[in-house]
Amino acid sequence: MTRIPSLIILCVLTALAARGADPTHTSYTRAQCQGSAMPYPAPEQIAEYPDSLTPVMINHVGRHGARFPASANHANTIGKALKEATAQGTITPLGKRLLALTDRVTALSANRWGALDSLGMAEQRGIASRMYAAYPMLFDSSSVTAISSYSPRCIMSMYEFTHQLARLNNHQDIYTASGRAFSPLLRFFDLNDEFRELIKSPEISDKVEQYASQTLTYKPLDRVLGEKFRYDDETDRYRIAMAEYSFLAGLSAMGLDIDTTPYLTTDEYNALWRVFNLRQYLMRTASTVSPLPAQISSPLLSDIISSFDEFLAGKNPAKVNLRFAHAETLMPLLSLMRLQGCYYLTNYFDTVGLHWKDFHVVPMAANLQLILFQAPSGTYYLRADLNEHPVPLIPNDSSVYTEWSRAREYLQRCLPLVY
Numbered sequence: 297m298t299r300i301p302s303l304i305i306l307c308v309l310t311a312l313a314a315r316g317a318d319p320t321h322t323s324y325t326r327a328q329c330q331g332s333a334m335p336y337p338a339p340e341q342i343a344e345y346p347d348s349l350t351p352v353m354i355n356h357v358g359r360h361g362a363r364f365p366a367s368a369n370h371a372n373t374i375g376k377a378l379k380e381a382t383a384q385g386t387i388t389p390l391g392k393r394l395l396a397l398t399d400r401v402t403a404l405s406a407n408r409w410g411a412l413d414s415l416g417m418a419e420q421r422g423i424a425s426r427m428y429a430a431y432p433m434l435f436d437s438s439s440v441t442a443i444s445s446y447s448p449r450c451i452m453s454m455y456e457f458t459h460q461l462a463r464l465n466n467h468q469d470i471y472t473a474s475g476r477a478f479s480p481l482l483r484f485f486d487l488n489d490e491f492r493e494l495i496k497s498p499e500i501s502d503k504v505e506q507y508a509s510q511t512l513t514y515k516p517l518d519r520v521l522g523e524k525f526r527y528d529d530e531t532d533r534y535r536i537a538m539a540e541y542s543f544l545a546g547l548s549a550m551g552l553d554i555d556t557t558p559y560l561t562t563d564e565y566n567a568l569w570r571v572f573n574l575r576q577y578l579m580r581t582a583s584t585v586s587p588l589p590a591q592i593s594s595p596l597l598s599d600i601i602s603s604f605d606e607f608l609a610g611k612n613p614a615k616v617n618l619r620f621a622h623a624e625t626l627m628p629l630l631s632l633m634r635l636q637g638c639y640y641l642t643n644y645f646d647t648v649g650l651h652w653k654d655f656h657v658v659p660m661a662a663n664l665q666l667i668l669f670q671a672p673s674g675t676y677y678l679r680a681d682l683n684e685h686p687v688p689l690i691p692n693d694s695s696v697y698t699e700w701s702r703a704r705e706y707l708q709r710c711l712p713l714v715y
Contacts, residue, residue: 329566334548336683361449540559569649593628605704634710637657678700
């Protein structure tokens with residue numbers, strides 16, 4: 297009578313041993329596997345601070361909120377493959393469902409590709425409301441300055457955020473501005489020729505494709521295109537697989553509640569995510585390939601330091617400085633600052649998914665808040681909040697409150713000498 301339970305236990309142990317053979321295996325949730333397309337995980341409660349400290353200023357750098365797909369590229373790529381499978385006679389019933397879904401997404405996104413959606417608007421209003429609730433004294437008869445990149449979804453994020461602040465307290469002066477004049481601060485990734493060459497170089501693409509060849513399974517494509525579908529070549533198959541991932545991962549951000557389990561198992565979702573995550577890591581953070589992706593954010597970090605200096609010197613009365621930009625703005629900045637979970641150096645790129653996770657760093661509406669506090673003694677302290685969770689500012693120091701003079705010195709040291 298004990299043989300059946302023993303057999304079950306043996307099977308479980310065998311499965312665990314097989315998984316344990318790969319120390320780089322990940323088991324993140326399906327929501328987390330949406331990566332940087334994951335809707336913002338709002339904190340369950342507002343972070344508190346000691347009664348002995350008084351907030352005096354805040355610098356906020358935020359990503360736009362959830363949006364419609366940035367472009368039609370992924371929908372078109374997987375849709376074209378599904379139509380080709382139809383022509384080849386290999387498409388499966390599940391593939392027909394996916395083709396209908398691509399048509400639905402395309403119709404819903406028509407003339408709204410990349411636009412902030414209702415979920416993204418709610419995310420920004422929520423962050424603004426929690427900021428106001430945490431630091432009401434900063435909004436009482438004071439001024440707020442906000443700038444945005446020229447991207448419409450960033451501009452609308454700024455307006456939703458500041459509109460919510462005005463609803464909560466209309467006794468403040470709010471100044472908003474947007475446009476290409478702010479690109480050196482918010483879209484620096486467009487302006488550096490050396491960086492643009494780097495992200496297109498084999499230094500990055502070869503490493504990602506090599507990792508993909510060891511990681512990916514193409515069973516998800518077989519389920520929809522059919523096992524006998526004829527690809528142009530292996531590069532074509534890889535491209536379609538990543539398009540399917542990106543397409544499915546972006547559905548929640550546009551407000552569609554679609555069950556993706558028929559298309560991807562959780563393990564398959566994790567594998568696809570790890571490839572996509574590695575690509576973002578190499579392109580947007582400091583790595584052993586190059587420190588440049590982080591260094592190009594130096595103008596933004598320098599501007600943040602200067603805004604604190606000007607406030608403390610009485611040269612700028614604004615107690616709240618808001619900046620609205622992109623994931624490609626935050627990933628380099630957070631890496632340059634070496635914030636916990638945002639900076640990782642390794643020559644073993646298969647370990648990146650364990651230590652640098654895009655869904656932790658830059659979900660939709662991701663944000664960095666640097667809050668300056670003053671103690672009764674007059675001493676100022678800085679706290680860094682990543683996505684509204686306090687994190688240590690200085691590596692190997694667990695404190696989340698750092699004396700401003702030390703914090704400033706550290707942030708200055710983060711700036712490269714060439715800058």
